[in-house]
Structure formats: C-alpha cells, structure tokens
Amino acid sequence: MSLKIVVCVKYVPDAAGDRRFAEDLTTDRDAADGLLSELDEYAVEQALVIAEEVDGAEVTVLTVGPDDATDALRKALSMGADKAVHVTDDDLHGTDVMGTSLVLAKAVEHIGYDLVLCGMASTDGSMGVLPAILAERLEVPQVTLLSEVSVADGTVTGRRDGDAASERLEASLPAVVSVTDQSGEARYPSFKGIMAAKKKPLETLDLEDLDIEPEQVGLAGAWTEVESATERPARTAGQVVTDEGDGAKQLAAFLAERKFI
Amino acid sequence: MAEVLVHVDHADGDVRKPTLELLALARRLGDPVAVHLGPGADLAAPVLAEHGAVRVLTADAPEFADYLVAPKVDALRAAVDAVSPVAVLLASSAEAKEIAARLAVRIGSGLITDAVDLTAGDEGPVATQSVFAAEYTTMSRVTRGTPVITVKPNSAAPEAAPAAGAVEELSFTLGPLATGTKVVSREARESTGRPDLTEAAIVVSGGRGVNGAENFGLIEALADSLGAAVGASRAAVDAGWYPHSHQVGQTGKTVSPQLYIAAGISGAIQHRAGMQTSKTIVAVNKDAEAPIFELADYGVVGDLFTVVPALTDEVNARKA
Ligand SMILES: Cc1cc2nc3c(=O)[nH]c(=O)nc-3n(C[C@H](O)[C@H](O)[C@H](O)COP(=O)(O)OP(=O)(O)OC[C@H]3O[C@@H](n4cnc5c(N)ncnc54)[C@H](O)[C@@H]3O)c2cc1C
Ligand SMILES: Nc1ncnc2c1ncn2[C@@H]1O[C@H](COP(=O)(O)O)[C@@H](O)[C@H]1O
Numbered sequence: 001m002s003l004k005i006v007v008c009v010k011y012v013p014d015a016a017g018d019r020r021f022a023e024d025l026t027t028d029r030d031a032a033d034g035l036l037s038e039l040d041e042y043a044v045e046q047a048l049v050i051a052e053e054v055d056g057a058e059v060t061v062l063t064v065g066p067d068d069a070t071d072a073l074r075k076a077l078s079m080g081a082d083k084a085v086h087v088t089d090d091d092l093h094g095t096d097v098m099g100t101s102l103v104l105a106k107a108v109e110h111i112g113y114d115l116v117l118c119g120m121a122s123t124d125g126s127m128g129v130l131p132a133i134l135a136e137r138l139e140v141p142q143v144t145l146l147s148e149v150s151v152a153d154g155t156v157t158g159r160r161d162g163d164a165a166s167e168r169l170e171a172s173l174p175a176v177v178s179v180t181d182q183s184g185e186a187r188y189p190s191f192k193g194i195m196a197a198k199k200k201p202l203e204t205l206d207l208e209d210l211d212i213e214p215e216q217v218g219l220a221g222a223w224t225e226v227e228s229a230t231e232r233p234a235r236t237a238g239q240v241v242t243d244e245g246d247g248a249k250q251l252a253a254f255l256a257e258r259k260f261i
Numbered sequence: 262m263a264e265v266l267v268h269v270d271h272a273d274g275d276v277r278k279p280t281l282e283l284l285a286l287a288r289r290l291g292d293p294v295a296v297h298l299g300p301g302a303d304l305a306a307p308v309l310a311e312h313g314a315v316r317v318l319t320a321d322a323p324e325f326a327d328y329l330v331a332p333k334v335d336a337l338r339a340a341v342d343a344v345s346p347v348a349v350l351l352a353s354s355a356e357a358k359e360i361a362a363r364l365a366v367r368i369g370s371g372l373i374t375d376a377v378d379l380t381a382g383d384e385g386p387v388a389t390q391s392v393f394a395a396e397y398t399t400m401s402r403v404t405r406g407t408p409v410i411t412v413k414p415n416s417a418a419p420e421a422a423p424a425a426g427a428v429e430e431l432s433f434t435l436g437p438l439a440t441g442t443k444v445v446s447r448e449a450r451e452s453t454g455r456p457d458l459t460e461a462a463i464v465v466s467g468g469r470g471v472n473g474a475e476n477f478g479l480i481e482a483l484a485d486s487l488g489a490a491v492g493a494s495r496a497a498v499d500a501g502w503y504p505h506s507h508q509v510g511q512t513g514k515t516v517s518p519q520l521y522i523a524a525g526i527s528g529a530i531q532h533r534a535g536m537q538t539s540k541t542i543v544a545v546n547k548d549a550e551a552p553i554f555e556l557a558d559y560g561v562v563g564d565l566f567t568v569v570p571a572l573t574d575e576v577n578a579r580k581a
Binding site: 015016019021025039096097098101120121123124126127128129130132133135136137139140141142143144145147157160161162163164165166167168169170171175180181182222223224225226227228229230231232235237238239240241242243247248249250251252254255256258260261 | 272329330331334354355356358359361362363365366367370371372373374375387391392393394395396397398399400401402403404405406437438441442443444445446447448449450463487505506511512519520530531537541542543545549554555556557558559560561562563564567568569571572574575576579580
C-alpha cells in the first residue's frame with residue numbers, strides 16, 4: 001500500500017520577536033525573524049508517525065510563502081519529511097486566506113495526495129479555518145482539530161475535543177486533517193536529519209505552474225481589506241504592591257473599589 | 262430594511278450568550294434573521310425574538326449531529342439563498358468558524374474571523390480585530406460577496422429589543438460533501454457548575470506556580486467566591502493539573518472578561534494572546550520581574566499560597 005501525505009506548513013514571524021504591519025497593512029516580514037510555525041510542527045510530527053506505520057508512505061511538506069519560507073521546509077525535512085514543495089511568486093504578496101487556500105488546493109492536487117495534514121492555526125494570522133476551506137475546495141472530508149489521529153485501511157479516525165463535547169470522528173481517505181498542540185510533542189531534528197535534509201528534493205513552483213491567474217491572489221485579489229492597523233496602547237502601568245502580610249487585603253480593597261466585590 | 266443572518270449557537274435550544282451579543286451587533290447592520298439548526302427551536306425562538314430577531318428560520322436533521330460541520334454549511338447556504346442578507350454573523354467557536362469559512366468559499370464571499378466589534382460602514386460592515394497577540398487593533402472590511410463574519414464572545418452586551426421572531430421552516434437539501442466525516446461517538450463534557458470560561462465576567466487562572474493538581478482547589482475556591490470561571494496556563498495544562506478545555510491563550514480559549522486574575526502565571530506572549538483584552542487584569546506572582554505585571558492594573562508580588570486563600574477569605578467576608 002502506498003500513502004501520500006502532504007503537510008501544509010507556514011513560515012511565520014517569530015511571536016517572541018517584534019511583529020508589525022508594513023505600510024500596505026500586510027504582515028511586515030522584515031520586522032521579526034521567521035520560522036516554521038510551531039503549531040505546524042505538530043502536523044509534521046503526526047505525518048511522520050502515520051508514515052512510519054505504512055510501507056511506501058511518502059511525506060511531502062508544502063508551503064506558500066516568500067523566498068525565506070524554504071527555512072520552514074528545511075526544518076520539516078530535517079524532522080524527517082521526504083520532500084518539499086515551495087510555492088512562491090511575487091504576485092502572492094498580501095494574499096488572504098481565500099487566495100492561500102486556492103493555491104494550496106491546486107498545489108496538493110499537483111503533488112497528489114491521500115491525506116493532507118495541517119496545523120490547528122497559523123501563529124500569525126491564527127484564523128484556524130484554512131483546513132476547513134481546503135476540504136471544501138478539494139471536495140473531500142474535513143477531519144479537523146484532532147488531539148489524536150490514526151490512519152488504517154484507507155480510513156482516518158481521531159478525537160476532536162470541542163467546547164461542549166469530545167467527539168470521535170471517522171472519514172475515508174482522501175481527507176484533510178488538522179491536529180492540535182495536544183496531539184503529541186513534535187520531535188527535534190537530529191544531526192543526521194539535518195544533514196540528510198540538505199540532500200532531499202525541494203521543488204519550487206510559481207502561479208503559472210499551478211494555472212492560477214495573478215488576479216486570483218495577492219492584495220488585489222483578496223476578498224477582504226484591512227483599512228487600518230493601530231498598535232494597542234500599552235496598558236498603563238498599574239499599581240504593584242509587595243505582600244507583607246496584607247497583600248490580599250489591599251487587593252480586596254482594589255476589587256471592591258472597582259465593584260467586583 | 263436589509264436583513265442580517267445570525268447563526269444561533271445553542272445546546273438543544275438553550276441559546277448561548279454570544280448569540281444574544283450577535284443579535285445586538287446585527288441590529289446595527291439591519292434586521293436580524295436568526296437561523297436555528299438542530300433541536301429546540303421552540304425553546305429558542307422566544308429568546309431570539311426578545312433580542313431582536315424579526316424572523317427565526319429553523320431546520321433540523323439527524324445529520325447535524327451525526328456528521329461534522331458540512332451539513333450545517335448546506336443549511337446555512339440555503340438560508341443565504343432564501344434571505345439574500347447583507348451579512349452573515351456567527352460566534353467564534355471552533356465549529357462555527359469552520360462553518361463560516363466553508364460557507365464563505367461556497368458563496369464566493371470574503372471572511373473575517375474573531376471580530377471584537379462591528380459597525381455599519383458606507384461600504385458594508387467594518388470589523389475590529391485584535392491581532393498579533395492583541396498587540397494590534399485592525400479594522401477590516403469584506404470587499405467581495407456577502408460578508409461572513411465571526412465574532413468573539415463578550416464583544417457586545419446583549420440587548421432586549423422585542424421583535425416579531427416569526428418562526429419559519431427552512432428547506433434545504435444535503436449536498437455531496439455533507440456526510441464525509443462521521444461523528445462516531447460523542448462524550449459530553451461534565452459541567453462544573455461554574456460559568457463558561459469564554460462567557461464569564463470574571464476569570465481566575467492558575468499557572469505553573471500553582472504547583473500541582475491538588476492545589477488548583479485554591480484557584481477554584483477564589484473563583485467560587487467571585488462567581489468566576491477557572492482558567493489555566495498551558496504549563497498547568499501540560500503538567501496535567503487542569504483540563505485542556507480550561508486553557509487560556511493562543512492554543513486555548515480567548516477570554517475578554519471584566520476581570521482576569523492570573524495567579525502563578527508569568528505572562529508569556531502566547532498566554533497574553535488569550536487574555537490581553539480583559540478589562541481589568543490582576544496578577545499574583547512571587548517574581549516582581551514577571552512580565553504579567555506589565556499588563557496588570559493591580560499586582561501583588563507574593564506567594565500565591567498565602568495571597569490567594571487570604572483573598573478568598575476577604576471576598577467571602579465582604580459578601581457576608
Ligand atoms: C505555539 C505555542 C502556543 C502556546 N499556547 C499557549 C496557550 O494557549 N496558553 C498558555 O498559557 N501558554 C501557551 N504557550 C506556552 C507559553 O509560551 C508559556 O510557556 C506558558 O504560558 C507558561 O505558563 P506559566 O506562566 O504558567 O508558567 P511559567 O512561565 O513557568 O511561569 C510560572 C510563574 O509562576 C510564578 N510562581 C511560581 N511559584 C509561585 C508562587 N508560589 N506564588 C506566586 N507565583 C509563583 C513564577 O514566578 C512564574 O512567573 C504556547 C507556546 C507555544 C510555543
Ligand atoms: N501559507 C501557507 N502555506 C502552507 N500552509 C499554510 C499556509 N497558511 C496556512 N497554512 C496551513 O493552514 C493551517 C491553519 O492556518 P490558518 O487558517 O491561517 O490559521 C496552518 O496550521 C497550516 O497547516
């Protein structure tokens with residue numbers, strides 16, 4: 001049996017860095033260092049775990065992003081993915097979730113897939129909806145937000161911990177799956193993995209390769225528009241007291257003054 | 262007048278508070294038309310009418326419960342076709358966000374998720390969002406199709422605005438994608454008797470400093486004295502001290518209560534992402550350098566094992 005797994009990974013600005021907007025109100029990619037979204041590491045991990053169980057399984061990592069996004073792909077390759085595909089094109093600048101999902105859909109079809117694995121949300125945009133949109137576009141089942149996943153005999157099953165209930169889900173392949181940060185710690189790349197990654201195939205595609213018109217993506221092709229972005233005023237420094245026996249009393253007085261008690 | 266579709270979030274007809282908030286926001290844009298999918302419409306309809314729904318479209322089918330997300334997209338799509346609304350509003354729950362997203366692609370419309378405010382603009386609704394761990398506030402608009410917008414809980418106050426709320430059956434057919442993902446079994450989460458985390462007016466959260474599952478009783482006791490919900494940092498959740506459903510932060514819940522009390526939480530960016538928009542923030546931490554104090558309106562540098570129980574006693578004493 002063979003199993004083609006495509007993992008969608010995003011290259012994002014480091015949350016620990018200085019994240020800002022550029023003048024055109026897109027994410028300023030120069031402001032903070034980029035990296036493989038930590039939440040997508042969980043998707044890579046689950047892809048590798050699933051692939052280990054199946055003879056002839058192949059894990060391809062896929063990203064849509066700027067030139068530097070190859071860093072994210074290299075990291076995923078060094079974790080153990082077999083090959084990488086990078087969709088990059090100047091016309092992609094400012095693409096919103098609708099455009100990104102279109103490109104990803106075309107790209108996974110180009111690669112060929114039984115299973116598409118995504119993270120639960122990107123750590124910058126964090127809409128958490130792309131996997132559902134991808135399923136809609138590809139016309140395959142969506143099996144999303146899983147904290148536990150397994151694949152056997154052409155069926156994917158998993159556990160989705162929702163707000164009101166925990167559900168067991170089941171769908172036949174091909175399908176789009178997303179996994180949460182509860183799905184299992186992601187492995188660290190080994191030295192051997194890092195060395196091997198340098199020799200693994202990394203294919204670069206542009207919009208033309210995927211039959212996508214420039215008008216369908218980019219800032220101009222977006223179906224939403226950011227009109228303004230303002231930095232949240234820093235919270236005015238509050239009062240800090242050191243507990244010397246009456247800290248709780250002072251705090252209670254503050255809460256009473258604000259009418260919480 | 263223009264109509265606005267509001268997807269109803271409910272448990273067997275018991276309407277959740279975020280839906281009432283949506284109705285209040287919808288009234289800024291036009292006449293709210295509520296869409297109630299699943300059982301309990303007779304229970305929900307009067308509540309929806311009370312809060313401004315001019316009509317309540319209802320549909321029920323076993324597939325809503327037996328399959329994930331997709332059947333509801335089919336039904337909501339039918340409602341869009343029937344009403345031709347100026348916008349579609351949903352609450353920002355995990356499920357509703359996915360329904361919204363699929364609906365938006367299907368009808369060729371732009372999507373905005375996690376709005377924290379909504380106003381009527383000349384060119385359609387303008388949504389306020391908090392981004393980059395709430396470090397930035399953006400204003401956005403949908404430029405194509407019927408705006409589909411999901412709104413976070415606590416973004417508006419529910420308003421009483423009695424309207425007709427005429428109940429109408431929504432007819433729809435399930436499409437080919439509806440039954441793709443089967444819900445094989447469902448285990449309801451046990452109710453704690455405390456307010457829901459995302460809806461609560463007060464949240465008391467514990468972090469690594471709580472140092473053990475058994476000590477979360479201190480956090481719960483303070484929460485109960487204030488009628489609050491209980492939250493936890495990821496460190497506390499990962500250690501197995503408190504259930505993941507209570508995690509506050511980037512990969513947990515976003516809360517925006519009137520009062521947020523963080524005990525034994527350092528205030529990492531991913532935690533801030535989930536609580537930074539709280540109106541009043543209080544921190545108890547023994548490290549005066551902890552970043553949480555940069556956010557706090559009131560901070561106590563001290564040991565939570567003495568401060569938290571003493572505060573609980575103070576609150577209970579003042580109430581008595
Ligand atoms: C992709 C990603 C997503 C994440 N998502 C989340 C998320 O959703 N939510 C989240 O919370 N984190 C999240 N994190 C983790 C986050 O980065 C922090 O590791 C986490 O928030 C730390 O939790 P903490 O503050 O409880 O622990 P620590 O950072 O260890 O802080 C514990 C604090 O307790 C204080 N303390 C200790 N003992 C006492 C005492 N007796 N009395 C008073 N104070 C005491 C210490 O001074 C310290 O400040 C995420 C990380 C990543 C990479
Ligand atoms: N530009 C991208 N390239 C590849 N995968 C992406 C991209 N954007 C989002 N994804 C995938 O979609 C998931 C959810 O993203 P989002 O809806 O943006 O929060 C991420 O965890 C990724 O798996």
